[in-house]
Amino acid sequence: MIEFNNVSKKYDSADSYALKDINIKIEKGEFVFVVGSSGAGKSTFLKLMMREEVASSGCITVDDINLNTIKKRDIPKFRRRLGIVFQDFRLIPNMTVFDNVAFAMRVIGTNEKKIRRRVPYVLSLMGLNEKARKLPKELSGGEQQRVALARALANNADIIIADEPTGNVDPQMSYEIVDMLMRLNEAGTTVIMVTHEHSLVRCFDKRVIILDKGNVVADGGTLVREAATSHINAASEIANEYVVPPDEDYTAYIGETEAVEVAVEVPNEVQAEEITVEGGEN
């Protein structure tokens, strides 16, 4: 469980608060969209959750680990529970898909034997087995983001934090990526996805937290979000930025992804970690 209790964050260089008196509780296994315009506090929210920043006041706990008091030497261990996906994929250009995923395991000291079993497995979950020997530049944007997702899964993360994962991919792939996150969530992984694409969020009936100028202005299901956005629309012109909706109509892609059972030979040790995923390469 992730809990923000009266959390405020003010940077030394800034006059105003990046986050002000935030109270958020995310249950284990939940899927949450965090929406907000530029400067709303999304990045600060993520940084606090990843323990890149420390709250100026209030308390943040992740599975009973207090991020305000966690010792520096325990931070890397804590981060191994998170799988982070970035908008710009962050794949190492001179490494193959296999090595990019394996890299996340190697740098925390996992042995090669386990890597050779685990990497093909997570690649198969993402429908990327055929691309294992390719370099990132030989893949489409969507495929690159799936590699990044595979890397986030490599270390068996309990929580996936996706920072604008659909920002650099086409609308169909955006839908598929969220769909894939959704399936991981169904298998028990907590997913927190930051986005500014409201129309994409509307396609999925999940909890939405809307941030504006460092405050939580709405937190709830689709109806709450709709109500909040209209309220903000009326109250502030700036808020229009993220209500923009005449963007892509993602509903067109609903149901388009094929339900493909992932058929991979998984060694016994990995079976326990297996996540049943539908969908895959198109």
Added chain:
Amino acid sequence: MGKLNYLTKEGFRNLKVNKLMSFASVTVLFSCLMLVGIAFMLLVNINSFISNIEAENVIMAFVNDEAIDLEVKKVGIDLEKINNVASVERIGKEEAYKDILSELDGDYENLKTYLENLDENPLPEAFKITVSDMDSFDQVVREVNGVTNVIRVRENSELARQLSDLRNSVTYISVGIILLLLIVSLFIISNTIKVTMFSRRLEISIMKSVGATNAFIRWPFMIEGVVIGAVSGLLATGAVWLINELALKELLQSFMVVGAGTSVDFYKYLPWLALIFVFVGVFTGVFGSVTSMSKYLKERKFVELDEE
């Protein structure tokens, strides 16, 4: 052990993958060390050159003609007791006489004949004294003058003073240049590492985001630092040897016409030079990596990779 293997391999892989950056680092460190080496060899050679000249700057002490052999021997013993006297050599009057006659061939034939026809040897017994520390040359001269039966002293204190000043100046300037070059090396290397680090920020940000410890992130960089340092150190030793063989020796040989002796034996210094260079190279590489890395790891947020 597996981790260590991986990290070491990773260090070597990084060197290979970042060929251009590795080449730049080796070139920079190699150049600095080579300049330090040349400055050091010049210092050693000039010092040796001055020492050779100093060795020629002796004090001659002439003994009273009346002194009997035992008294002359006593003068020798007294002279040896003086501080900073490196050696005392007795020049017997017969020996000196023969030397003078052999030097008076050719143009001084008349003088030679005159001397040969004298009834008795006019030269006094003498001692040739070499001084170990030129700074105390004047003090030694004073003490030689005070020895019983020494009737006259011949010396060139002005030359001794000038040589002493020259040696001090050369030492200060050389040490200054060497220190300056080392500081410049450290500065350049730390900047090169910063550039390397910046060019590798993607890998570092991924490492941090997946929970790699700072020690794990640092290790491959340290391996790189060690390899770059060791390679630069060895290359610099080779280059200094080559420069010494091709240019320095020739240059110093032309000076040696003025003074005495030859240039110093480079091979005597070679193992030390190689050891110091490799040590300085490795130290600079590792120190540069660790300090730049610590600063980088402390300051950078992996979320902000593209906000440069």
